[in-house]
Amino acid sequence: MTERDRTGPEADAFDLGAVFPALADRHRRSVMTELAADCGDSERGCNSFDLPVSKQTQTHHFRVLREAGLIDEIDYGNRKGIxxxxxxxxxxxxxxxALLKAEAAGGTAPR
Amino acid sequence: MTERDRTGPEADAFDLGAVFPALADRHRRSVMTELAADCGDSERGCNSFDLPVSKQTQTHHFRVLREAGLIDEIDYGNRKGIxxxxxxxxxxxxxxxALLKAEAAGGTAPR
DNA sequence: CTTTAGGTACGACTTGAGTCGTACCTGATC
DNA sequence: GATCAGGTACGACTCAAGTCGTACCTAAAG
Known part of the structure; x- marks a missing residue:
């Protein structure tokens, strides 16, 4: 179960009850917006998103996104890939x- | 501004920063799921959704959905249409x- | 006019989520 | 081995959101 936890739920186990709350947060949505805009599924470093929160909080946010099934976290021990x-x-x-990309393009003023 | 507030924001003013939090709540999402399943844009009564919360709380939830631009509330004074x-x-x-309809069909166990 | 049902306004309570501090782990570098 | 940077675990704090109680408003029915 340990490895599976690292890679999130199966595709068919997606639950809107987890996806919508995950995307309700401003920071997590910004991460997903960036990821959606990058058309190559390139792996990114955790701190490449420039989130204005501490690293503990970043750990929390990435976990929520992973548990919602939206991202994979690749664990290198002292480094992590998203x-x-x-x-x-x-x-x-x-x-x-497409929805998330529209937000980035439309530029609806972030609250 | 009073009448506009009753009918929600313009279509082009939709903000994901309001839509996602609105749909993050279980009860509001169930309302939207029911509405999405009803293909005719028939007007529905407030208590036709059978929400397990008090009427004050229902007022709150419907307001959030309206302010997110997802529904209209038609005010009849002592009665209200959704x-x-x-x-x-x-x-x-x-x-x-379609996403919301999928939740109803897919039957992903509601938490 | 009185009553009644549906809805709202305001305020208070409670739970949950976001946030960070401290401590610890891991792998790379010296 | 020692040090260092990146990440995690645990716990505590804070604030927003969901919830309800009380009081009031509106329109319809009697």
Whole structure:
């Protein structure tokens, strides 16, 4: 169960009860917006998102995103990689990523 | 501004920063799921949703949905009608309603 | 006019989520 | 081995959000 926890739930186990709360937070949504905009599923470092919170809080946010099934966290021990689960997300919620990209483009003033 | 407040924001003023938190709540999402499933934009009564909360709380939830631009509240004085803003929502978030319908169909166990 | 049902306004309570401080772990570098 | 940077675990704090109690408003029915 340890390895599976690191990679999040299966694609068919996605639950809107987890996805919507995950995307309700401003910081997590900004992470997903960035990931959605990067068309290559390139792996990114945790601190490449420039979140204005402490690293403990970042750990918390990335965990929420992982448990919602939106990202994978690749553990290198003293380093961590973040990768969008684009295929799974697109399969389950076809327009979700487009939605997030629209936010970045539309520029609706962030509260 | 009074009448506009009753009918929610314009379609182009939709903000994901309001939509996602609105749908993060279990009760509000169940309301939206029911509305999405009803293909005719029929007006529904407030208590036709059978929410397990007091009427004060229902007032609160419907307000949040209205302020997010997802529904209209028609005020009859001592009675109130709820109507999904299907056209506006579809225009801005094409697959959002399909997403909610999927939750009802997929039957992902509600927490 | 009185009563009644549905809805709202305001305020208070309570739970949950976001946040950080401290301590500890891991792997790389010296 | 010692040091250091990145990440995690645990706990505590704080604030927002969901909830309800009381009081008041509105329109319809008697």
């Amino acid at each position: 990768r969008l689960r684009r295929a799974d997300v697109e399969k389950r919620f076809p327009a979700l990523l | 109507r999904l803003r299907r056209a506006d929502v579809e225009k801005r978030f094409p697959a959002l309603l």
